[in-house]
Amino acid sequence: MLKTSASTRRIGIVGNPHDPMGQLLEDQPHRADDVFFPLVDPADADNSLDEIVVLSQADALGHFPALLASSTPITIILRRHSIGQNSPDWQQSYKLLLAGLNEAQPPHIALCALTDEAVHSFVKVADHNISQLPPLVPTRQVETTFPIDRSASETTFFLVNSDGSREARRAEHAAFNWVKLRRLANLRAVDRDDQDLCDLVELANETRTSSTQSPTSKPLKMLAVVPNGVGLGHITRMMALAKALQANGETEVIFWCFSRAAEILQAAGYQIILRQTAAHLGAHPPDWRALETQEFALAIQTLKPDLVSYDGAMIDPFVFNALKMPGCGRTAFLWVRRGMLRPDSDPLFMENEQFADLILEPGDLAVEVDKGPTRTRQADKRGFSQHFTSAPVSLAITLPSYTRREAKAQMNLGWGKHCIVSLGGAFGDWDRLEALLIKHAHANGVKLIWAQSPLAAPPRSSELLVRRLFPLSRYLPGIDGVVTATGYNSFHELMLTYDKPVLFAPTNHVRMDDQASRARYAAAQGWASVAFSDRPEDMDQQIATFMKQVKSGTSVSNRPKQSLDQRDFYKRIQSVASRYHASTLVGAAE
């Protein structure tokens, strides 16, 4: 478990961990440095807690004996009628609470309510010393209004863009941490009978400032979640983006890494927090998710990143669950989502757009043939997300390469022509391909080097030289040809930085992108040749031709050159992250 520093106040939260009230605690001025812990049973609270906040009178009643026995100061936040309750429930639970308090007379328990009106409502039911919650830190005026109706799960609203244009958007209102939400929109309670919602909205909206003071610049901090995907794509792309940010400003990047190839990140000098998936642990998924949510939320509270990023299509809900936990509301979410998905991919995953502040689609040179859902469909629930398609992202662009001599020396290669075979991770049926490559390489006097993936088994043939080469691009000057799968990173690395013959061998795994279309597109442009494993009859001739090109030292000059504008990317990220900077907002209020 991540540790907090000794100077922070530790606050136990009793109640629904996604209760907007619990989320808004982070915006109380005196709680700026507090760290919040969900407290399922107050009887478990050790003396390390500085305060316990109970989010409703019902939660207090549920744990009443433990709260009475506690020696920690306790604040019970009284709540009025909300949807899902019978109308007199809030009064009954308040009266029960008072009856219990009157019986025990505990000196360490204080009551408060959200608004002045709420305080009066409670006092009217039964008189007691109830204080009003302090105002939250001010937020800037915004144009967008976000209506909330808790009897419906979704909300439709008009997002007012910076140019004043209005765009209809939908979202689940429970998708947001209210600390974030109150900075993105003016909130409006649709159902006036939902008094608790009205109180929450009043509390969230009441402190607005019209100050247009520009954000103070501060180093950027990104917590990058790397899933345990197929191949090295996620890691490579996130490293490329991390380097792009670091190249343009002071940026700290920490990886929350599920990938078995975490060693690559470590070797590159990044701080990593190595995690295990439920499958790795053989754990019951709901248990694992609950634990991962708490750990990730604690990491966010202690590391205080400006943004959390995630590269991949399928995002585990623990990420969103954690971002909705108390203390995690000032962190933006960047979703890095490449295109070129297979046309038959289920588009449901796109509904996660509502959770994102920025969706970065790394450009694909083969975008013309992209028939996947990210190109042909639009998410129904997009929330406040902005979408940005960049030029292609490649780690190779950001790294210096060896010279031909250095590369050969690093790979311990002698004279002659060398061709690298890099077929990526654990997927693909390459037995036939491997046999034909060996045959034609031998016929043309080309030596084959097997680029060993940390995620894959070594080749079957003992005739091949095996090398661990990451990132591959650094070694390319010493190589005369490349046979590779057609994943996003390999494809763009080679097309953007390499001018020797390339043979693409696309994989057709259901969890992967549409590599066949990408490879076919490259072949049609004359950038590379392609061998399909499901067309063995053509393979022999294609490989023979390719090996002849390698042997002859052929160069390809028409490959494209455009790549990510790093400066622009940095600015966009900084702009998104600064929306939630606490210091900026407090400064604006001054």
Place this chain on the structure above:
Amino acid sequence: MDQGSLLDHFAQVRRQVITLCSAKRFSAAQMLLVGSGLSVADAPGLWEHIARRAAQAGHDPIAHEVRKTIWQAGGNSAALSLQEAAYFLNNKDHENCIFVIEGQFGPTPNNIEAHEFLTRAYLMQAQSARSARQIRTKKDIAHRLTKGLTPRSPAHAMAAIDLLRFCGSFERAIALNEMAQRLFPQDVRFLMRNTRMLEQKGQFSAAIPIWQSIAETSDRYRIEALLRLHRLQERLELIKDADETAAHLLTLNLPIENRLILALHLGLPHLVQSVARLIAQGGPKDAPITFEQGQKIGEALLDHGEIGLLVWLRRQRLPLSDQVKVILDQCAFGEPTGPAMPDSFDVAAKILSPDFMLPLEGFASRPPKPPGWPGSRKTPGRILLVNASLKAGGAERQFVSLIKSMIDQGVPKDTIDVAFFSLETDRDMDRFLPDLADTGVTIHDLSQRIVHNPALPKDVERVLSALPIEMRNDLRPLWHLISEVRPNVLHGWQDRAAISCGLAGYLTDTERVVLSTRNMSPATRRDKKLRKAKALFADFAKRENYTLTANSELGAQDYIKWLSLEKDLVKPLRNIVDVRQFETVLRGRKPKDIDTPITIGGVFRLALNKRPLLWLNTVSALRELLDRPIKPVIFGDGPMREAILTEAKALGCDDLEIISSESAPTKIYSQIDALLLMSRVEGLPNVMLEAQAAGLPVAACEVGGVREAAQKRGDARALLLPAQIEAKEAAEKIANWLPTALSAKPDARVGFVRTHFGPKATIDPVLEIYCGRDKG
């Protein structure tokens, strides 16, 4: 073998058997005896010795095997039978226990030990055969076994008392319990049983001080007593007391299952969720949840319709009973044929039964109906009407009136079946049964019906078993009855029966289903339990072959608003009052002298919603304003009786008379001169119609369907008071109105009731609905 050798052999075997038994080597002794060739007939004493010693040493299976051998050899004796019966009882094998005892001692044993075993075995049989945890015992067996009984032990007494309780013979049970209290004065359980029976008889006020005393004196039963006390206080609408008891319970470190049960009972969803979150984490760290606790938690959640939380807690590996697990498996959460598996606690908490089953087409998977089904009919066909009971109440009286009027209008009585969930005499659930029996219709008491094949089809069991307990208990016997009677029309009267009939109608493919609510919506009445059925009612209202009715226009509108329905989906179906039955009252009424007191009558349940204290204060204030004496009389009973009497004393209304035993309308209205109602909530108040049919002036607060029930013209008009009014203001208005109203001719009142609420005016629309002609 000669005689001497035989004796030597026997002596040798005997010595060895005794030695082996002394060393507790009973199996070896048994094998020795078998190997010796000495059969049960040769050496019964040795066989019995092994059986007896093995039983004494706690080696029950060996003792049982030896006894079985003796039994099969025809060597059964009274002692052996008792040992065998005790063995079966300990192993919960009630059937074999009954067989052994009745075989040896007959159906009513004189041997007191045998009697105890038999009594306990019959109770165990009822407990194991219970449907949805509702225990039913057979009256003949209970009466036979308890006649003239003096129990030998507390267990014997409790079993006998429960046999009587669970067949509805409360008077006998109470008498036996009193004897047990005398025989075993230290055993608080008899006091608790006595209290529970008082509750079952509706004597709630008497039960309260006993529970209070148990809570104060018994450490072991304190929590149970407080929980019961709280339920009673809520039932009696002693809100302040109930809150104090609940608050006290909440400050106690209750076991987690009791904390949840209390939260469920309080009906505070957020409190339930708060406790359930703790359960999801395995419970308090210092007291992890045991299997028994898990079972109780599971059953409590199921009984209260918290099916989503139950599913979630099962995923968190809460130990559950097999029965609950089977029910959850039938629901098939996360499977193609079932609802979606909740992916978070918050989502799970919103999945409630019966809402999660809707639409029923998806969950109950009945075969599709042909296009145009069920069409309309010329005659209703076979009709089954269902109501909760025939206790003394306006809705029950209306129910009987409806049936009488249908027969008067030509519906053959042999096409009408009527069913009740309970008709227990001891609890006064059969007040109008003689009236109904006179009509000649077929009457079914669902609590006493014997179902020979209780198994249900899979799709029906799937729905039924996942319902909250009240609905489950009602629906099971009703489904069996409908399957036997096969009515064309199923008519549920009042909300409780309407819910069951709505579900049963769908599950039995009944052609026409009519659901008659008799009051304002549960939201207006602040009825927490019935509010759970909101989605179900909305679903019923939208079905083509279903008709929802309310007994007033305002009631219909209230349901429409509550259920967010289109405006015509709840039809008003008015009360029936036959003015002819009040002719004797009208004729018997004579003008009163100026000195004769005016009797102001109230006819209502003595409950908060009827505002009896406001009624009393109004009458008291009226006395100050009128120059004639006033006599207050209330007909009714209920939880506020004591509070009313206390208030009457404080106001100086010592002459207040509360009459609880009278339910005949003619007798009630012949004793009063004017009717006053001060209710907070009303449907269409039948008493207003009846009073006006009897020619009486009526004054009432304008709530619910009061305006519809009031004759509003001329001197004989009713007085409509504001819904929110102080006693003094109400008294002033009544004082201004009453003299004229008393002297007015009653014809307008009688005519109003005859025209709008006469049998023909109401029955014709009912028959239209029954025949499916109301749907156009």
